[in-house]
Amino acid sequence: MRKVAVVMGSISDWSTMKLATDILDEFEVDYDRHIISAHRMPKVLQKFGEQAQENGYAVLIAGAGGAAHLPGMLAANTISPVIGVPIESHALHGMDSLLSIVQMPSGVPVATTAIGSAGAKNAALLAAEILALTDKKVAEKLIEFRQKQTQEAIESEKQF
Numbered sequence: 389m390r391k392v393a394v395v396m397g398s399i400s401d402w403s404t405m406k407l408a409t410d411i412l413d414e415f416e417v418d419y420d421r422h423i424i425s426a427h428r429m430p431k432v433l434q435k436f437g438e439q440a441q442e443n444g445y446a447v448l449i450a451g452a453g454g455a456a457h458l459p460g461m462l463a464a465n466t467i468s469p470v471i472g473v474p475i476e477s478h479a480l481h482g483m484d485s486l487l488s489i490v491q492m493p494s495g496v497p498v499a500t501t502a503i504g505s506a507g508a509k510n511a512a513l514l515a516a517e518i519l520a521l522t523d524k525k526v527a528e529k530l531i532e533f534r535q536k537q538t539q540e541a542i543e544s545e546k547q548f
């Protein structure tokens with residue numbers, strides 16, 4: 389069970405969620421993409437959650453905007469960890485998405501990231517960190533990623 393599922397509530401979330409799949413590509417992590425809305429496709433959502441483990445999903449990343457029930461409803465239907473990404477909505481700039489995802493009742497956790505692009509990237513990094521617990525190759529790539537990031541920050545300070 390090594391795959392990640394990247395699920396979003398609408399195709400309109402893809403420009404944000406692509407930032408997550410770009411990172412998964414960089415770390416050579418196996419993933420599938422899905423558009424599944426808890427609101428618009430409730431039966432599909434339930435089945436997807438219930439079958440997540442047998443379909444090999446070790447971690448699920450779920451991006452949704454507005455009344456963002458998708459991550460929580462996925463979490464309700466699986467025991468694989470769910471990472472929720474609040475999409476930056478137009479009307480409320482993602483505050484609606486953030487509060488919908490983060491305020492889960494106790495017993496059904498969703499690990500919630502920041503709003504928008506930083507959140508999508510961090511969701512992929514968190515998923516990689518979870519896989520790295522049992523995958524040495526991913527762990528090595530994470531260490532390299534951190535070293536490169538540190539080096540770039542040091543270089544930027546020198547050029548400042």
Ligand SMILES: Nc1c(C(=O)O)ncn1[C@@H]1O[C@H](COP(=O)(O)O)[C@@H](O)[C@H]1O
Nearest residue numbers: 397398400425426427452453456457458
């Ligand atoms: N939050 C949800 C859910 C859900 O939580 O089930 N389904 C769609 N959506 C969100 O609605 C926003 C607008 O979607 P459309 O652009 O398709 O109207 C998207 O950000 C999507 O994630």
